Structure formats: structure tokens, C-alpha cells
Amino acid sequence: MKRLVALFEAIDTTTSTKNKVTHLAEYFRAAPPADAIWTLYYFLGRKQKRLVKRKMIQEAVQELSGLPDWLFEESYSAVGDLAETIALLTETIGPKALSDVPLHIWVQDRLPSLSKLPDEAQKDRLKQWWRELSTEEVFILTKLLTGGFRSGVSERLVIRGLVEAFQWDEAVLSEKLIGDWPITDEWFLTLGSAQREGLSLYPYPFFLASPTDDDPGLLGDISEFAVEWKWDGIRSQIVKREGQVAIWSRGEELISQSFPELIAMAGTLPDGTVLDGEILAYEGDTARAFANLQKRLQRKKVSDKMVKDNPVVFFGFDCLQWAGLDLRDQTLKQRRETLDKAVREFAHPTLRASHLIHCQTWADLFELRKESRSRQVEGLMLKRWNSVYQMGRKKGDWWKWKIDPMTLDAVMLYAQAGHGKRANLYTDYTFGLWKDQTLVPFAKAYSGLSNEEINKLDAWIRKHTLERFGPVRSVMPLKVFEIAFEGIALSPRHKAGIAVRFPRILRERLDKKPEDADSLASAMELLNAPTVQS
Amino acid sequence: MSTVQPRVPLISVTPRGLYCARGDFYIDPWEGVDVALITHAHSDHAREGSRLYHITQPSLSIIKRRLGADGVYNTHIYGEPFTLGDVLVSFHPAGHILGSAQIRLECEGEVWVVSGDYKRDYDPTCMPFEVVPCDVFITESTFGLPVFVWKSIAEEAEAIYRWWQKNKDLGRNSILACYALGKSQRVLHALQEFTNQPVLLHGATQALVDLYREQGVPLIATEAAADYGKGTKGQLILAPPAAITSVWARKFGPFESGFASGWMRIRGNRRRKAYDQGFVISDHADWPALIQTVRETGAKKIYVTHGYTDELSRFLNEQGHSAEPLETLFAREEDA
Numbered sequence A: 001m002k003r004l005v006a007l008f009e010a011i012d013t014t015t016s017t018k019n020k021v022t023h024l025a026e027y028f029r030a031a032p033p034a035d036a037i038w039t040l041y042y043f044l045g046r047k048q049k050r051l052v053k054r055k056m057i058q059e060a061v062q063e064l065s066g067l068p069d070w071l072f073e074e075s076y077s078a079v080g081d082l083a084e085t086i087a088l089l090t091e092t093i094g095p096k097a098l099s100d101v102p103l104h105i106w107v108q109d110r111l112p113s114l115s116k117l118p119d120e121a122q123k124d125r126l127k128q129w130w131r132e133l134s135t136e137e138v139f140i141l142t143k144l145l146t147g148g149f150r151s152g153v154s155e156r157l158v159i160r161g162l163v164e165a166f167q168w169d170e171a172v173l174s175e176k177l178i179g180d181w182p183i184t185d186e187w188f189l190t191l192g193s194a195q196r197e198g199l200s201l202y203p204y205p206f207f208l209a210s211p212t213d214d215d216p217g218l219l220g221d222i223s224e225f226a227v228e229w230k231w232d233g234i235r236s237q238i239v240k241r242e243g244q245v246a247i248w249s250r251g252e253e254l255i256s257q258s259f260p261e262l263i264a265m266a267g268t269l270p271d272g273t274v275l276d277g278e279i280l281a282y283e284g285d286t287a288r289a290f291a292n293l294q295k296r297l298q299r300k301k302v303s304d305k306m307v308k309d310n311p312v313v314f315f316g317f318d319c320l321q322w323a324g325l326d327l328r329d330q331t332l333k334q335r336r337e338t339l340d341k342a343v344r345e346f347a348h349p350t351l352r353a354s355h356l357i358h359c360q361t362w363a364d365l366f367e368l369r370k371e372s373r374s375r376q377v378e379g380l381m382l383k384r385w386n387s388v389y390q391m392g393r394k395k396g397d398w399w400k401w402k403i404d405p406m407t408l409d410a411v412m413l414y415a416q417a418g419h420g421k422r423a424n425l426y427t428d429y430t431f432g433l434w435k436d437q438t439l440v441p442f443a444k445a446y447s448g449l450s451n452e453e454i455n456k457l458d459a460w461i462r463k464h465t466l467e468r469f470g471p472v473r474s475v476m477p478l479k480v481f482e483i484a485f486e487g488i489a490l491s492p493r494h495k496a497g498i499a500v501r502f503p504r505i506l507r508e509r510l511d512k513k514p515e516d517a518d519s520l521a522s523a524m525e526l527l528n529a530p531t532v533q534s
Numbered sequence B: 001m002s003t004v005q006p007r008v009p010l011i012s013v014t015p016r017g018l019y020c021a022r023g024d025f026y027i028d029p030w031e032g033v034d035v036a037l038i039t040h041a042h043s044d045h046a047r048e049g050s051r052l053y054h055i056t057q058p059s060l061s062i063i064k065r066r067l068g069a070d071g072v073y074n075t076h077i078y079g080e081p082f083t084l085g086d087v088l089v090s091f092h093p094a095g096h097i098l099g100s101a102q103i104r105l106e107c108e109g110e111v112w113v114v115s116g117d118y119k120r121d122y123d124p125t126c127m128p129f130e131v132v133p134c135d136v137f138i139t140e141s142t143f144g145l146p147v148f149v150w151k152s153i154a155e156e157a158e159a160i161y162r163w164w165q166k167n168k169d170l171g172r173n174s175i176l177a178c179y180a181l182g183k184s185q186r187v188l189h190a191l192q193e194f195t196n197q198p199v200l201l202h203g204a205t206q207a208l209v210d211l212y213r214e215q216g217v218p219l220i221a222t223e224a225a226a227d228y229g230k231g232t233k234g235q236l237i238l239a240p241p242a243a244i245t246s247v248w249a250r251k252f253g254p255f256e257s258g259f260a261s262g263w264m265r266i267r268g269n270r271r272r273k274a275y276d277q278g279f280v281i282s283d284h285a286d287w288p289a290l291i292q293t294v295r296e297t298g299a300k301k302i303y304v305t306h307g308y309t310d311e312l313s314r315f316l317n318e319q320g321h322s323a324e325p326l327e328t329l330f331a332r333e334e335d336a
């Protein structure tokens, strides 16, 4: 356990990617495989069950430290992280007798056994453990108990750490680590071997586009690129192997159950097929708002009515495997031909090939891009025709050329203390628009300001608080900010009657007084922007 | 028929700061006034523009440096009372930085103590905190939550030393962001136990280190960072937090950065500040020290200022004290 703590702290205390990889490599080389496999599991962000109730852990630490509920909550709101709050408060018991139990004993035996005990016995067991654990160990174990462990490094860095430790093949590794695998020391030791055994419905690692700014002309001649609209859907791979189908989101989450009609469609494809594309809410020939897709994702089980009311299609833009053949080393041009042929032959209403846009010059494309908003797309995708299908976000061949966001000037109404990275500071803000003589909250935003601006704003908020409700403060409606967002839709669940996507702060409008801020009516105008068929 | 006159509080909060009408003076006023009593030389407490300053003897050279040599300063020895109007005033050690004081006011048999910033931890660079029994205690609360518990300075100084040596082995410098007044000197004192390699100082820190040395505070050998150029390797360099992100730091690359602050107790702060390392060192009282101090003063009434005012006063009330937040203009201390 101490070795994992040391790794976690080492990663936490360096900002350099290279050092993080080195720390990971050192860890994997030194740790016994039985522990290493668990570290790998958690560092790859695998789903963890919550083993005990948060409330129970909280009560145990309060009993230990003699603190009232509200003071625990205040501490939590200052620290911004439950496990860390608990860990820090266990120090109130004074010096501890430290022991070192291996990680796999903790996660295979000790932690699961805790969840079988009655509440009071759970608390006693926790208090007993805490006396033998350093603050940092309490922190990590509490994270594991509550299912909230985050390593703070990307999947890619973890894989690079393994590669550096054992000189394993990166591509094979990343493929093996997708989907489910056994958490055993034997399996950890086989990670380096090249074959993959048995039936696999795993997707290929996704190739991701990099953002480009306003001059794609620098990328080369427009004829070198496949140009597509950037749809606001769910990027996914459909996998058909040995008679079975799986649909995976970009986050490598299995989303098959949300889209029964796509599963049925893919069942007709030949075995050994992987299509890459975008799932879109689509009716007739018109794309619909992302909210319609979300309804599908939120359900565990999707009813027939849900399928009928919220129709979707799969817009394929790439074919990664066809009839058992891995096509990823072919050029996009070749893969696209296979895709187009498949879509034609298997003519199915829910399977389409993405539209290719043909423009002679970048200038023409620039003009066309202005239609993005009315077409309900986020901009354009530019993919080099002669590129192979790579892994992850590799710059050079796939680009996304997004349109500028919509903006409104709004007044800050509430502030809430941030969590995690920005604990202890007021960093989450709610903004309002005018409706008659009052300000109606319309968006929450927490990104877009520099640390320095956040610090200043934090001090301002503390001095201009009107009321406090737990971690939230209402502030004097004096400050105007320009808020950017990607989309806007009607939403009866929100007070303002509208909901915006990806709201963020562009800047403070020091030149504007609160009365100069936008009204709900101007937001409604954005909503009524024409919707055009694609 | 006789009516009982409710007593007018000896100190009130005014737009210019804490004011004592019976003695016609302010304590740590935030703008220029006629007569100002200063608890210590940090810039949020000692501000320019007042006609006459009452300060402690050991803080004179520092305050002169910060507020100018031509101000009018009446200096006082710890514990020696003097009279202002109807009020008997005395300064008592606060254990915060060199020359820092609590201010005791006595008027018609009632005693008030204004703590200023204070700590109870070991710090041989200044006089240790003295418990001053009083009726009314105005306490700071910068770190007034139970998650703030300090380790010993020796433990953190050792961590700084190890970090420095690790970076040295890798051919890197270590730049430690450290409040120039008080904390830097405390670190330089504590490092003596681990090494006699000299530590490099940013110019702003250097000036204050010299003033500590003049008063006989023993510190590890130091040299001016300005005398070292590009290619410097394996050095520990102390600098004010603002300097680390400035061009000044660039010539010392490659380096790792560290920050010595009570806020580093919280992981989220460490990440947000983007320092490579955090060291939990503060010159303010931690939670146990705040509670202990309030208890030891025996005060019947406690006013809480400067930090987690609502939280600390609520807790004290639940513990059977009579406490109330005092809204002042002291901002959260980012570098504390």
C-alpha cells in the first residue's frame, strides 16, 4: 500500500509528463504483479463499486474527532474532496502506529469484508484501521471505499509507463487493455505477449481529431482532405464479431443497450466488422438536438416507445475492419471506399455514410462553414485522404475546425466553492439574464478564467455576499460576464426555460453595467435561429 | 430610579479599521489615521499614511523599511504599559514574526486583547506567544477549520532539505516560494540543523534577512541569487511567491518549484497553484492552537476576525464560549 501512496504522491507533485511516466515505470517494475494489476485497474479509471456509505465513513471520523455535522461540512467545502477531508481529520487522533498491508490484500479481502458488517461494526473497523494508516493511505483507501479513485494521469500515460518499464508493444497493450479483463497477477504477466485470445468485442483505440484555428490553409491543399460536418452526436464504434454486436462510446464505454435498433442493424453486417462514426438524433432528413440523444443514454433499458419517439441513425465515417480484415493501415481514401460500398449494399435506414463536402478552395469552405449553426453542427472535420487510422489524439492528419460559440452578457448571481483542484475558492458561478425587472439564472459556468482572475473574483465574492446557503453564496448583482456556449435548447426543467451546452466564461465585461446585460428575450432569439435540413 | 448603562465597547469596527474611542487610536488601520497601533510589519497590517505609529521595539527596523524612515514611530518594549487617553496600552509577543505583538488595552477595569496574527508553534526567530488573560479577546482565524493542523517545522524543514538534495542530484535548482518576511527566516533558521550549504536569496528576501541578522537571529549562510547567473545548478533559492512566475526565475532553469504555506495542507491548493511541491509551514495558529488560545485567555467574549470567522465563532459558541464574527476588511491571506 505504501508503494501505491508513494506513486500517487510522486505523480501528484510533478507537473512534468515525462516525470509522471518515469514514476509509473518505476512503480510497475518494483511492485509485485498481484498489486500492479490493481494499480493498473484503478489508474485506467475502471468502474469501481462503492463499498460503504459515505455517511458511515463521515460518522466514524466525526465520532473520532468530536466534530459537529456542520463543521464537517464546512471542512469538506474548504477541502473540496471527501476522502481528503476524512484523511486530514483522522490526524486529530494524534500519532499512529504505522503498518504496511499490500494493496491486493486491501482491495481483495479487507475492503470487501467491511461492506458485509453492520454499520456500527464498520465504523469500529475503520477507526481501528485509521490508527495504523498514514494520512495519505487513509486518503487513497477512502477513495477506493467510495468508488471515487482518480489517478490524475491519462490512460495513455499509464500505458507509456508500462511500455517504459517492460518495453512492451504500445499498440498491443492499448488494445488488450480495452474492455473487460481479469484482475490477476497471471494476466498482468501476459500483458506483454502479442496475441489476443478468444472472442473480442473490443473496439479499436479511437483516433481523435485535434483542434485547428482559423487558417486551415496552412495545412496544405484542400484536395488532400476529406471534409465533413462536425455533428453534435456520440462518437462511437460499432463492432460485429462472431455473430455478436457491441457499440462503444469514445470513452470506451459500452452503450449498446441504449440503441437496440442499431444493434439490430449491425447484426446484418458481416463478421469481423468495425465501423467508426457518430450516432445522431435524426428524424426524416433532419438532425435533432443532442438532448434527444441524452434521453436514450440516461435509460438503462430503452423502451420501444423511446426508440420511436427519439429516432437515431449511425453516420459512419470510417471502416476499421471489414470481413475480418484490419483496415487501419490503409489510407482513408481506401477505407472510405469500403465504407461507402458497405452502406450501399446493406441499405439500412439507420446506417448512413457521412456527407462529404466538396469545395474547390479554402475560401469557399470558409463561407460554407458559416452555415454551421443553422445546420446544427459544431463546424467542420478535415481528414487527410492519405492518412492511416492512428491511436489517440495525434496531431497532423485529423483536424476539427469549430465555429465560434454563441455569446451572451450575463450578470453573476451565485457563487459556489469549487471541488478538487479548485477547492477552497469560489469558482463555480451562476449567471442570470433579465426578464422584466428581475434576473433569472440561465447558466452555470466554472471554466474560462485564469487562476489570478479566480483569486480576485473569490475575494470580491466574499466581500459582496448577500446570503449564504451552505456552500453557495448569493452575491450582489454587479458584475457582468460574457458567457460563451455551443448550443441552446428549450428546457422546461430550467428556471429560464432554456438550457445551454458547454457554457464558459469568455471575459468579464468591465465596460458594462448590470442593466446592460442581455435579456432572456435575446437568448430566445438565438434559439429561433433557423433549422435547416442537411 | 436608576438605569444601568450598557457599556460602550472599548473597540469598534469603523470604515478605517478597529478604533478605540477612549484612547482615540486605531489598531492596524487600513488607511492613514492620526494615531495607529501596529501589531506587526506585514503589509496588510502595517499601512502607510498615519501621522504617528506605536510599534514594538524589535519591529522598528522592518517597519521603517516598509513604511519609510521619516515616519514618526514610538517604540515600546513587550509588556511595558503606556497610556493613551483613558486607556492603558501594552504590547505582548504574538509568536507570528519578529516584533509581532498582541495589543492589550485596559480601561475601567476591563481588559481587551487584539491578537493580530499569531501562532503557538516553535519559532526561535521571534519571541514566543504569551497568553494574556483578558475579558474580551479579538482573535484571528486564518486557518480556523479542523483540517488545518501543522506538522513540526523540523519535519517540514527536513522535507525541504531532502527535496533540495534530490533536485541537486538531478542537476536542477529548487526555488522555494516563501513569504519574504517571517517565513523565509524561519525556514533559514530551521535548515541549520540539516546542512551548512549556503542558500540563495531573491533581493526582496535578502533585505529582510539582513534585518533579522542585525537583531542577532542565527540563520543559515546565504548568498544573493543575483550574483549567480545562467548555468547555476543544485541550489536552493528562496523568493517571494510572485517572483517564481516572473522572468527572474527563468535564468535558474531547470528548476523545481515549491511553496511553503499553510494552504499547502490541502491537495487542491497544491494543484491549483501549480507548484511541484508544497510544504505545510504557516506563521498562523492552526485549529488546535486557536481553540487552546481562546480557552487559555479566559475571555468572556471572543470576537473572530481575519479568516474563517463564521465557522470558528459558531464552534466556540457550541463549546460554551460567547463568540461573534467581526467583519473587517482583512482579506484572505493567500501566502500565509
Ligand SMILES: [Zn+2]
Residues within 6 Å of the ligand: B040, B042, B045, B096, B117
Ligand atoms: Zn501577518
Ligand SMILES: [Zn+2]
Residues within 6 Å of the ligand: B042, B044, B045, B117, B306, B333
Ligand atoms: Zn494578517
